[in-house]
Amino acid sequence: MSLPLRAIVVFHAVARCGSLSKAAAELYVTPSAVSQQIQMLEVHLGTTLLTKAGRGIALTEAGERYFEMIGDQVEHISEATQRIRGFRSRSILTVRATPTLASKWLLPRLKGFLDANPDVELRLNGTTEPTDFSRETVDVEIRHGEGRWPGVFVEGLAExxxxxxxxxxxxxxxxxxxxxxxxxxxxxxxxxxxxxxxxxxxxxxxxxxxxxxxxxxxxxxxxxxxxxxxxxxxxxxxxxxxxxxxxxxxxxxxxxxxxxxTTQWIVCPFDHLHKAKVRLFLDWLRTERAVWQD
The missing domain is CATH 3.40.190.10 (Periplasmic binding protein-like II)
Structure with a gap:
């Protein structure tokens, strides 16, 4: 049986927006069309994904689990499609950092990096959850901890x-x-x-x-x-x-x-060090670190 890809994309939009009407507006379709796609997907999966919650909707337990499993993949497909169609000619750099470091130290400095690298489009993800590089499309993480994570490149950000x-x-x-x-x-x-x-x-x-x-x-x-x-x-x-x-x-x-x-650490898989955008970002981080320490 072929995958109902359109229905999957519609479900992803609904789960992300938390609303049928908002998802419909984003997808340029009617709310009834969105409902039809959700029903089609539920029939295909044999389970209920959405339930009524007051005047709105909420994900069922199965819906939450399904969204968690497909979320990164759908976003990756969307990004890849936009690149091939020519909408994303620039390189996208995805950086994950703890919320405090992202807002207090990294964000005030990022304009300098973007001004110096206009071909790089930055996505900054502020979270305390460590990255699973095997399934998440994150290029570099600045991770809070003691710096002991085997199998990945680790460098202290600063004392x-x-x-x-x-x-x-x-x-x-x-x-x-x-x-x-x-x-x-x-x-x-x-x-x-x-x-x-x-x-x-x-x-x-x-x-x-x-x-x-x-x-x-x-x-x-x-x-x-x-x-x-x-x-x-x-x-x-x-x-x-x-x-x-x-x-x-x-x-x-x-x-x-x-x-x-040292509580903040630069972390990424060793093969990410071969990416030009990652090298640019790490060189910039080291320069900013030296300026901050002076």
Whole structure:
């Protein structure tokens, strides 16, 4: 039995848009035509893919699983088709990075890369999920972790220093000692490789029995909370370089202990190093790293 390719493409659009009408508008067809294609695909698969949810629709468990399995492939086919038809004469570089690094360090610098390489079209994917290079069309990943991933090229992006910081409106620079820190509201990045308990040990400051704290699962939220005067955050100079430069964050602690670590790593399969667009991007990253470290 031949594959109902048109119906698969329509289902992919519906699942991605989360709406029959939005998918219809994107595909330049009527919502009834979209419904017919979905019904055809459900008959072909022998299962229900969509269900009503209030006034809209939602994916069934089978629909979610099917969309997960076909998503990358449909996008890859679409991209390949556009290239062959001449709509994509430029090289597409897909980069995956953690949300904080993508927004705080990478994005402010990317214009320079794009201006220097006008033939490269960049797709930046911000996520904490590690890339499965065997099935995902990602050229380079900047991955958070300890740098131990066998079978792939791994290079540390930069050594970071971790400092307690806050808004200057919350506390003045170098105005408190390490033993005073536990008395303040502490902002925690729960996925950070450097936590307040480690810092207290290095600083010789016993933590308070009762913490006053707020927890975030993304460092960029912790940094923004510190800028907004929530309390003290323990963050990486790599991620908050712009806030430190602009003076919206300062270190309130006198003589804080030095805490240095590499937590962000350039990762890709070894054969990707032969791609011209990957070499261009890695050379640019290394140049930006050197500028940042100066």
């Amino acid at each position: 970071e220093s971790f400092l307690p910081v806050c808004s200057p409106s919350y506390c003045a620079a170098a105005s408190i000692g390490a033993t005073d820190v536990p008395q303040h509201r502490l902002i925690h990045s729960v996925k950070s490789q450097v936590q307040w308990t480690q810092w207290f040990l290095l600083a010789g400051a016993p933590p308070a029995v009762d913490w006053s704290r707020i927890l975030f699962d993304r460092s960029h939220m912790a940094i923004d909370a510190a800028v907004d005067g929530f309390g003290l955050a323990l963050e990486s100079t790599l991620m908050m370089w712009r806030e430190l430069r602009d003076g919206t964050l300062i270190c309130p602690v006198r003589n804080p202990p030095r805490v240095s670590l």
